[in-house]
Amino acid sequence: MIDLSLKPSESIYEIEILGSFIPGNYNPMWFFSNDLLGKEEAENATILKAEHEVVMIFTTNFIRIIVEKNKFRIGTGQLLSFDLVKDMAISVCKLIKDSILNEFSIETCLHITFKNEKLFLKALNSLGNAERWNNLLANPQSIEFEVQSKIDLPNKKLKRILRVSPCGRSDMKNTLHVYVFNVFTLKKEKTSVWEVIEEDTTTLNASITLINDLNDLHFKN
Amino acid sequence: MEDFNLNSVACAIEDAPSEKLNEEQENVIDVTFQIENKWEGVVVDIDGEIVYSKMKEVSSGDDYEYNFKKKDVPSDDRPLITEGALFNFYSGYQVKGKTRKNSRIIKFRRQLNTPKTIDAILDKMNAMGIADLIEKH
Numbered sequence: 001m002i003d004l005s006l007k008p009s010e011s012i013y014e015i016e017i018l019g020s021f022i023p024g025n026y027n028p029m030w031f032f033s034n035d036l037l038g039k040e041e042a043e044n045a046t047i048l049k050a051e052h053e054v055v056m057i058f059t060t061n062f063i064r065i066i067v068e069k070n071k072f073r074i075g076t077g078q079l080l081s082f083d084l085v086k087d088m089a090i091s092v093c094k095l096i097k098d099s100i101l102n103e104f105s106i107e108t109c110l111h112i113t114f115k116n117e118k119l120f121l122k123a124l125n126s127l128g129n130a131e132r133w134n135n136l137l138a139n140p141q142s143i144e145f146e147v148q149s150k151i152d153l154p155n156k157k158l159k160r161i162l163r164v165s166p167c168g169r170s171d172m173k174n175t176l177h178v179y180v181f182n183v184f185t186l187k188k189e190k191t192s193v194w195e196v197i198e199e200d201t202t203t204l205n206a207s208i209t210l211i212n213d214l215n216d217l218h219f220k221n
Numbered sequence: 222m223e224d225f226n227l228n229s230v231a232c233a234i235e236d237a238p239s240e241k242l243n244e245e246q247e248n249v250i251d252v253t254f255q256i257e258n259k260w261e262g263v264v265v266d267i268d269g270e271i272v273y274s275k276m277k278e279v280s281s282g283d284d285y286e287y288n289f290k291k292k293d294v295p296s297d298d299r300p301l302i303t304e305g306a307l308f309n310f311y312s313g314y315q316v317k318g319k320t321r322k323n324s325r326i327i328k329f330r331r332q333l334n335t336p337k338t339i340d341a342i343l344d345k346m347n348a349m350g351i352a353d354l355i356e357k358h
Contacts, residue, residue, distance in 0.1 A: 012250055035333070061253050078256050080256045
């Protein structure tokens with residue numbers, strides 16, 4: 001994993017698997033019974049929300065699991081733990097292969113906090129090229145930014161989405177969300193999601209490179 | 222997943238392919254142990270309570286030999302200590318209230334094994350130059 005050139009105030013690395021799930025089935029003890037968590041780890045997991053047909057959210061010291069009817073999300077609050085998330089995602093895909101679709105995403109989500117409001121607004125304007133609107137609007141201010149690219153790869157399609165938007169949390173002043181979503185759609189049914197996740201060694205680094213380039217071009221003064 | 226909602230969303234990691242859950246639960250993952258450095262390791266030998274390993278520091282790529290005791294590993298992970306097992310060694314700190322406590326954690330990796338998984342482990346061992354240590358028959 002390459003280094004980030006900026007220090008996020010918070011970060012999340014997450015793999016989202018699509019399919020059809022009964023959230024309540026995927027409590028910490030299901031993970032223990034399948035050797036994906038240790039007994040103590042499962043017993044000490046913090047269940048944040050559990051509604052059998054609707055959602056299951058719990059955290060351990062290293063990962064967070066969110067299961068909804070159509071999504072199975074495995075994440076961590078520290079990028080350096082990305083391999084634990086990958087291990088878990090691969091194992092989950094193997095265990096419930098009949099419940100998952102041939103689409104999934106690998107997401108890197110950062111909170112970037114600026115020293116003051118001026119720098120925060122300047123970064124947004126730089127991203128959105130707000131100066132172009134000077135002839136039409138007084139003091140134009142970009143609010144958010146999103147760009148997508150589609151890449152045709154062997155056996156799969158990749159849609160990479162970069163999204164930057166202000167964070168609305170009261171404890172996060174002058175903070176931007178910088179999200180990179182990598183959405184994979186497998187072309188052949190013979191290719192399994194877990195194989196693609198297992199063989200993927202580039203997506204996280206590509207996401208970090210994109211964020212570093214974004215930082216160089218738009219966030220530095 | 223093809224149709225993305227392009228509307229602004231205040232703060233939620235899932236705002237690409239999904240509907241929103243509660244923001245408080247969504248956009249923060251509480252971190253009880255803050256990782257400052259990470260080494261990726263592989264067990265090369267076990268002698269009683271002593272585990273011999275090779276590790277690579279993630280940030281520098283430097284290799285180390287590191288020996289530790291089984292009791293240094295959380296009890297949950299001790300059954301995973303076998304030759305060839307992969308683990309992460311984290312140094313960092315735990316935050317409890319207003320105090321920071323430096324800490325180190327050995328976390329063994331869990332994955333359902335398949336031939337490809339085993340290949341990946343062998344590749345890692347080869348990359349770390351461990352092949353020479355394995356007895357050939």
